[in-house]
Amino acid sequence: MKTVFTKEEGVIMSSKQDFGDIKNLIDEFQYLMDTLEIMGDIDFKYFYRVTEDNYIQLAYKMDKSELELCAQYKLRHDNLKENIIFIVKENIEAHLPFIGFPIFQNSVVFTKQEFDSIINVMKDEKLAIIEQAKAYQTPLIDYLRDRKLNPRPTGYNPNSWVAKCPCGGNHQIMVSTLHDEWGCGYCNREGKILELEKWLQEIKIKEDQKRLSKMLKELKEDGKLSKQTSKWWMNRY
Template identity: 55%
Template sequence: MKTVFTTQEGVKMNSELDFGSTANIKNEFHFLMTTYETQFDEEFDYFYRITDDGYIQLASSYCNDKLEIKTQYKLQFDTKKEDLIYVVHQLIEANHFYTGYPTLKDSVIFTQLEFDTIISDIKNPKIIEKAKATQKITPLITFLEQQQLHPKPTGFNENSWTANCPSGGNHFIQVVTTNDQWGCGYCKRKGGKEELEKWLQERKSIEDQKRLTTMVKELDKGSIQTKKTLKWWLKRY
């Protein structure tokens, strides 16, 4: 009997949601589609599985690597295609901010029009919410722009934004403009404009110390040897 590892529903974004291994059930999955994803148009293969206890699962494989279950939901529509459209929609909507929107290479179930409709159904409401957000620029958003942290509305709702993390890492901080608060789960920092200013000053002090150490080493060799160090010194002092 084909059953699920867990009855939880949703899209797997991290280790907190585990749909189980496909090692012993790989042959139960059926090919759905191949998509082009990321800025490099890499190919991802997607497969689906419908269980005897009423769930539909979507799994993916990259470069014929191991098959990983990405999303799982209870069956809720009259046809298999409708359930597949739903789970694909949920997966793309959950991941598009990080990976962008995929394009379809081929599918044994979806037509090009059906796939494009999934994408437009995700995009269109977000365009409206982004437009609303840009009409409500708050002091925190202005400050983020001044610090060149490039705040952008997410489209989830008119008060949801992201910005580059002050840490310099390849991740974002989440911003809520209803109360001008921000948070970074990766760095475990949060607060308002005051806390952000403090964090930026901390980062600047650390960077200044590194550059000062570099300059001292260069001076020990006779002079400031790089334009980058000289430019920082003149700008800083």
């Protein structure tokens, strides 16, 4: 009998989530569509599987990689196509901040017009939420902007924003204006404005220490400062 491994629902976002191994079930998946994703660069092939215990599963393949399960939901509608639309939308929504909207290539379930109209409805919903977020700006958002950390609404919900991580790495911190809190999963830091202020101070001190030891090294080895170091010194003090 075709069944699911776990009764959980959702889109897989980390290796901690486990909807079971599908290696021996590949034949039970049916072709759904091809899309271009990640800046329109990579071809994704999607497949779905409907189980006898009334779940729908979505799986994908990138180029020559193996089929991987990416989402699973209980069947919510009588009609198969509506269930497929539901799981496809949930999957797009979950990955939106990281990879953006997919571009239609081919499908046995949707026409290009149908797919594009699903995407357009999602875009309109996002824009409405982003407008709501922009209308509710808080001290944390002002602070992030003031520190040139480029805060911007995600469109997830009216309180959800992201900003540049102050660590200098190429990732974002999540910001919620509900209680004016932020967090970075990579750096394992979180808090309110006060904690952010402290962290920025820490980063500045570390940077200063680096520059100072560079300055001392230059003085010792060359007897003078490089242009870059002098410029920093003049601006700093």
